[in-house]
Amino acid sequence: xxxxxxxxxxxxxxxxxxxxxxxxxxxxxxxxxxxxxxxxxxxxxxxxxxxxxxxxxxxxxxxxxxx
Amino acid sequence: xxxxxxxxxxxxxxxxxxxxxxxxxxxxxxxxxxxxxxxxxxxxxxxxxxxxxxxxxxxxxxxxxxxxxxxxxxxxxxxxxxxxxxxxxxxxxxxxxxxxxxxxxxxxxxxxxxxxxxxxxxxxxxxxxxxxxxxxxxxxxxxxxxxxxxxxxxxxxxxxxxxxxxxxxxxxxxxxxxxxxxxxxxxxxxxxxxxxxxxxxxxxxxxxxxxxxxxxxxxxxxxxxxxxxxxxxxxxxxxxxxxxxxxxxxxxxxxxxxxxxxxxxxxxxxxxxxxxxxxxxxxxxxxxxxxxxxxxxxxxxxxxxxxxxxxxxxxxxxxxxxxxxxxxxxxxxxxxxxxxxxxxxxxxxxxxxxxxxxxxxxxx
Numbered sequence: 001x002x003x004x005x006x007x008x009x010x011x012x013x014x015x016x017x018x019x020x021x022x023x024x025x026x027x028x029x030x031x032x033x034x035x036x037x038x039x040x041x042x043x044x045x046x047x048x049x050x051x052x053x054x055x056x057x058x059x060x061x062x063x064x065x066x067x
Numbered sequence: 068x069x070x071x072x073x074x075x076x077x078x079x080x081x082x083x084x085x086x087x088x089x090x091x092x093x094x095x096x097x098x099x100x101x102x103x104x105x106x107x108x109x110x111x112x113x114x115x116x117x118x119x120x121x122x123x124x125x126x127x128x129x130x131x132x133x134x135x136x137x138x139x140x141x142x143x144x145x146x147x148x149x150x151x152x153x154x155x156x157x158x159x160x161x162x163x164x165x166x167x168x169x170x171x172x173x174x175x176x177x178x179x180x181x182x183x184x185x186x187x188x189x190x191x192x193x194x195x196x197x198x199x200x201x202x203x204x205x206x207x208x209x210x211x212x213x214x215x216x217x218x219x220x221x222x223x224x225x226x227x228x229x230x231x232x233x234x235x236x237x238x239x240x241x242x243x244x245x246x247x248x249x250x251x252x253x254x255x256x257x258x259x260x261x262x263x264x265x266x267x268x269x270x271x272x273x274x275x276x277x278x279x280x281x282x283x284x285x286x287x288x289x290x291x292x293x294x295x296x297x298x299x300x301x302x303x304x305x306x307x308x309x310x311x312x313x314x315x316x317x318x319x320x321x322x323x324x325x326x327x328x329x330x331x332x333x334x335x336x337x338x339x340x341x342x343x344x345x346x347x348x349x350x351x352x353x354x355x356x357x358x359x360x361x362x363x364x365x366x367x368x369x370x371x372x373x374x375x376x377x378x379x380x381x382x383x384x385x386x387x388x389x390x391x392x393x394x395x396x397x398x399x400x401x402x403x404x405x406x407x408x409x410x411x412x413x414x415x416x417x418x419x420x421x422x423x424x425x426x427x428x429x430x431x
Binding site: 003032033036040042043044046050051058 | 075227
């Protein structure tokens with residue numbers, strides 16, 4: 001089923017992005033987040049998988065927020 | 068608040084709230100299964116997995132109604148404010164219950180063949196007729212929206228998406244609600260012979276719509292009564308006895324943010340009614356432990372300077388306040404966020420009379 005394949009691809013990309021983002025990339029957009037413990041970042045991980053295009057856009061734009 | 072990220076910002080009230088949510092879910096689902104086994108017997112008997120997945124579905128549906136009703140109900144009566152306080156955790160719990168329903172339904176109805184269970188369930192219906200409609204797609208849409216909302220409920224997302232985008236994302240709960248109502252109407256109701264489920268669903272929709280309409284009309288009426296004032300003008304806020312201790316009166320000024328005038332330790336302080344966190348109505352909250360506490364998520368500010376207590380860093384605008392006779396007045400001009408303002412005190416009667424005589428003398 002084509003829709004499920006698209007969703008699976010989207011989530012796979014999200015998983016790759018989330019690994020980089022939660023692993024340290026988050027510091028590029030949020031200085032406070034850089035100091036967050038791993039279990040706090042783990043709370044953000046599902047959202048990163050779902051919202052990765054928005055976060056990628058924020059990272060590429062290079063504007064720091066939330067600090 | 069804006070000091071350092073924590074996984075979950077728990078305090079005593081939130082722990083109690085969460086304990087009540089968790090135990091309510093267990094009691095509700097357990098009760099549904101237990102009562103279901105007693106009511107549906109013989110030819111109408113329902114298997115345990117189906118009873119459980121229906122119990123989870125009804126529980127999530129009821130929770131979604133509660134979540135949607137808390138906001139307007141709290142605007143109509145402060146009695147509902149405690150429920151509003153930790154709505155975020157209620158929302159995440161509701162998503163988890165809905166996800167459990169979706170997972171169980173997918174495995175039960177699609178897990179017996181050699182195919183992908185989700186694919187099997189999604190392909191079992193049609194879009195060409197009401198009976199046999201592929202209502203599972205509506206459930207999937209709702210789950211995706213509820214997932215995005217639950218996954219972005221942490222303050223990290225609010226800070227990085229910005230309040231406007233975050234709010235818009237979370238307003239999509241109404242799309243999810245519409246999808247869930249259609250999921251129920253085109254799904255389980257098609258095979259239901261009793262009208263009870265249909266009436267309960269309709270009652271829920273009417274309740275949600277009515278509460279939102281009434282709260283919206285009330286808000287519109289309040290805005291229509293907003294004072295017209297220049298920035299340097301003093302506005303009559305309330306009589307000193309109209310504001311209960313540790314509570315506020317909200318003053319609306321045309322073209323400006325509403326002002327919350329709080330009574331605390333015999334004095335009156337005025338701050339912006341808009342919480343720096345998510346724009347919650349501070350004037351609908353109360354003073355707890357010496358701090359104005361937002362009814363939405365418990366963000367706190369000191370009444371005399373609008374600053375969050377250390378180590379937190381949020382600030383809101385403050386306003387000059389004075390007491391004239393038995394009335395509290397506030398100046399319409401907002402001071403920069405965090406500006407200290409001496410609380411206005413109620414003067415002794417002799418002093419007030421003296422001031423009044425002096426003013427009359429000056430007028431003559």
